[in-house]
Amino acid sequence: MQLTPFHIAVQIRDIDEARDFYGVKMGLSEGRSMGTWIDFKAMLWISNGIIALSFFSLSQYISHPTRALYAQLAGVGLILYPFFRTLVEVWNGINLTSHVAGVEVSIDISSEKLFFIVFGMALLGVASAWAELNKSSNQTALPPVL
Numbered sequence: 001m002q003l004t005p006f007h008i009a010v011q012i013r014d015i016d017e018a019r020d021f022y023g024v025k026m027g028l029s030e031g032r033s034m035g036t037w038i039d040f041k042a043m044l045w046i047s048n049g050i051i052a053l054s055f056f057s058l059s060q061y062i063s064h065p066t067r068a069l070y071a072q073l074a075g076v077g078l079i080l081y082p083f084f085r086t087l088v089e090v091w092n093g094i095n096l097t098s099h100v101a102g103v104e105v106s107i108d109i110s111s112e113k114l115f116f117i118v119f120g121m122a123l124l125g126v127a128s129a130w131a132e133l134n135k136s137s138n139q140t141a142l143p144p145v146l
Contacts, residue, residue, distance in 0.1 A: 015033075015035075015036075015037075015038055018038060019038060022040045023040065026040075026045070027045075028040040028041060028042050028045055029041045043087070043088045043091055043092075044088050046084065046088075047081065047084040047085045047087075047088050050077050050080060050081050050084055051077070051078075051081045051116075053073075053077055054073070054074045054077030054078045054081060054120075055074070057070045057071075057073040057074035057077065058070070058071075058074040058123070061074060061123075066130070068126075068127040068128075068130040068131055068134075069127070071123045071124070071126050071127035071130070072123070072124060072127040074120070074123050075119075075120040075121065075122070075123030075124035075126075075127060076120065076124070077120070078116045078117070078119050078120030078123065079116070079117050079120035079121065079124075080120075081116050081120075082109075082112075082113035082114075082116050082117055085113065086107055086108070086109075086113070089107075089108065090105055090107060093105035093106075
């Protein structure tokens with residue numbers, strides 16, 4: 001299997017400043033580098049960002065229960081999180097076993113991942129119910145369902 005790396009390039013003004021910001025302050029592990037460029041590994045950071053934003057949206061929904069958009073954002077994020085997490089696990093498995101011939105990487109669908117999907121679907125159902133309630137009562141407090 002040929003590995004096709006996923007890459008996002010960001011222009012920086014100073015290598016040492018970038019190393020300090022992304023490596024020390026953001027906690028990303030350093031990949032390859034040369035005198036004019038540096039790579040940081042951010043895959044796990046991205047999936048953790050998705051779950052953090054989902055829980056932040058959920059907390060906003062709890063604080064403002066009439067704003068269904070927060071429940072929608074949390075629901076979509078919670079549904080997407082297990083898929084991004086699985087991509088990270090597969091990516092890491094491929095990278096860790098790239099020096100060994102004939103090794104297969106398996107995909108694990110755990111009860112934890114299923115919980116996030118089901119919880120996300122429930123939040124989308126709550127948001128949809130709020131939108132229907134809003135239509136029937138002719139109020140304009142709720143945003144439209146995505």
